Amino acid sequence: MKANRMNVLFIKGPFFVIAMFLLFLVASCSSNQQNPLDQSNESVENTLLLLDHFEQNGQYINSDEIPSITDASVIYALQSENILILDLRPDDYFREGHIAHAVNLRPAEVLDYFMNRIEPASFEKIFFTCSNGNASGHVAAVMRLLGHDNVFAMRFGMSGWDQKIADKYWMANISSHLEGKMDSKPYEKNPAGDYPAIPAKATSAHAILLERAAQALQLSVSDYTLSISDFEENPDAYYTICYWPLDKYFSNGHLHGSVQYDPKKSLSRDTYLNTLPIDKPVVIYCYSGQHSGFVAAYLQMLGYDAKSLAYGANGFIHKTMALTEARPTRTFTAKLVQGYPVVESGMELPVIDSKEIEKETITVQGGC
Numbered sequence: 001m002k003a004n005r006m007n008v009l010f011i012k013g014p015f016f017v018i019a020m021f022l023l024f025l026v027a028s029c030s031s032n033q034q035n036p037l038d039q040s041n042e043s044v045e046n047t048l049l050l051l052d053h054f055e056q057n058g059q060y061i062n063s064d065e066i067p068s069i070t071d072a073s074v075i076y077a078l079q080s081e082n083i084l085i086l087d088l089r090p091d092d093y094f095r096e097g098h099i100a101h102a103v104n105l106r107p108a109e110v111l112d113y114f115m116n117r118i119e120p121a122s123f124e125k126i127f128f129t130c131s132n133g134n135a136s137g138h139v140a141a142v143m144r145l146l147g148h149d150n151v152f153a154m155r156f157g158m159s160g161w162d163q164k165i166a167d168k169y170w171m172a173n174i175s176s177h178l179e180g181k182m183d184s185k186p187y188e189k190n191p192a193g194d195y196p197a198i199p200a201k202a203t204s205a206h207a208i209l210l211e212r213a214a215q216a217l218q219l220s221v222s223d224y225t226l227s228i229s230d231f232e233e234n235p236d237a238y239y240t241i242c243y244w245p246l247d248k249y250f251s252n253g254h255l256h257g258s259v260q261y262d263p264k265k266s267l268s269r270d271t272y273l274n275t276l277p278i279d280k281p282v283v284i285y286c287y288s289g290q291h292s293g294f295v296a297a298y299l300q301m302l303g304y305d306a307k308s309l310a311y312g313a314n315g316f317i318h319k320t321m322a323l324t325e326a327r328p329t330r331t332f333t334a335k336l337v338q339g340y341p342v343v344e345s346g347m348e349l350p351v352i353d354s355k356e357i358e359k360e361t362i363t364v365q366g367g368c
Contacts, residue, residue, distance in 0.1 A: 042199040046208055047303050050198070051269055053205035060144055060298070062264045067294040068140055070152040071328070072160035072338050075099075075127050084123045086110070088130045088139060089158070097162060097342035099129070107139050107217045120148050129154040129161075132169040134225050134310060137293035142216045144294075145301060146209065155290060156332060166337040170311070174332060175228070178316040182253025189259050190239070190275040196303030212301045224296050226283050226307040228315045231255075238283040238307075239276065243292055252313070252320055255285065263291065267298070276304055285309035287321060287330035 060066055075085065085102040087094050094104040105113055114120050126148070128136035133156050140153040159166040200208045231238065240258040242249050249260040263286070266272045276282050282304055286292040289312035299306035314321050314332050321331040328336055 041201070042197045044195050044197045046198045046200045047195045049205045050208050050212065051195070051273075051302060053209060054145065054298075055269060057147070059268065061267050061295065064264075065144070065149070066141075066264065067137065067291045068144055068152045069133075069137070069155045069290055069329075070125075070127060071155050072340065075154060076161075076338065076340050078125070082122075082124045084118070084126045086113075086126065086128050087158075088128060088135045093131070095345040097164070097344060098158075099161065100341070100343050102129070107135060107219075110139055110143065111214055111217055114143065114148065120150065123150060126151045127154055128152070130157045131165055132159050132173075132310075133157040133290050134293055134308070135221050137290055137308075138219075138221075138224055138297045139217065141294040141297035142213050142301070145298065146213050153290075155329070156288075156336065159332075160336055161338055161340050162342050163337050163339055166334075170332050171334065173311045174314045174318045175316055176319040178255075179319055182317060183256045183258070184250065184253055186249075187257055187259045189261075189272055190277060192272075192274045194278055195274055196278045198303035209301075216297065216300055219300070224300055224307055225289075225293070225310045227310055231283060231309060238281050241282060241284040243284050243286045243295060248324075252317070252324060255316075258285070267295070273302075276306075278304070281305045281307060283307045283309055286312045287325050288312040288314050288332060290329075 054060060058065075075083070079100070085099050087098050087102040087104050088107055088110075089098075089104070090106075091104055094102075098104070120126060128140045128143075128151065130136040133153060136153040136157055140151050143151045154160060156170055157165075159170040198208075198212065200211050202208045202211055226238075231240075235255070235257060240255055242254045242258040242260050243263050244252070244254075244260065245262060246260055254260070261267065261272060267276075276299070282299060284292040284295050284299075284306065285308070286295075289308055289310050292308040292312060296306040296308040309315070311332075313325075318331070322333065325331050
């Protein structure tokens, strides 16, 4: 921005001093006023710009690519290939045991790492992992929305890799305490309403996307996940989405008050996105909490106060899941813990020889 020019008349004697003092005051007052260009403009137009960008560039929320999740067994077999593993856990957890040659990053560091420290497209695949899949799913979703189509989250996080981690996270959180207590009554979606107004300094869709991504990666896990125990303390505080097909909504039962939304069909501008409230938190649950984590990240980017119910239905009707949804993508069991080797910091091991695997097993494997 060009500096403003001021034409000052030459004044002799003491009047010159007075004039300069007055000019100093004016300049000081001007400098203390916040530059309007530095203010974020909060508007629905920002949201619609971003929403149009998403829907005109792959509509990730409703695509076959969501949730972008890969099993631990596939990642293990690919270790000698051109991949990158990014471990998002705190450094003390990482030092206790991690996948050989994984890089330890905090979520807030990921955007800078991608933009300034690596060439993301030079890797065949980039895998995010954490303890249980919550943080890695959130970060993978944000990076996918930025256009990085070679990023994936590890299914179940390090719980799918190491027994000790699984015992502390997934095995400790699967539960059947709501068996026989699920609701069978249908609940209607909200009437169509307003979209959120998101703040942005930028005016283009791509620049707004970068701002929102940077903000999303600064969030803590508690900002985008909710435990079942916290939900049960006050279920009416949330607009609850059962992100299952309609038949499962009735056959498996659903959490009291939850509204059914069809996966990969219902959260677009021309369907039911604007039925979500902007004055109430939205909590989404699926079978295992993996798919819903990606959905919550998408909604967070658009300005909704959205959270994924951690561990999904595995956290309250695990027996039903094991009987009716016995896929490894939907129900966590002890058999899914691979027991692969981990290394402590300073004890890196050679990468294993790659195993022969069919190409199709590397693709997204169904999420929830």
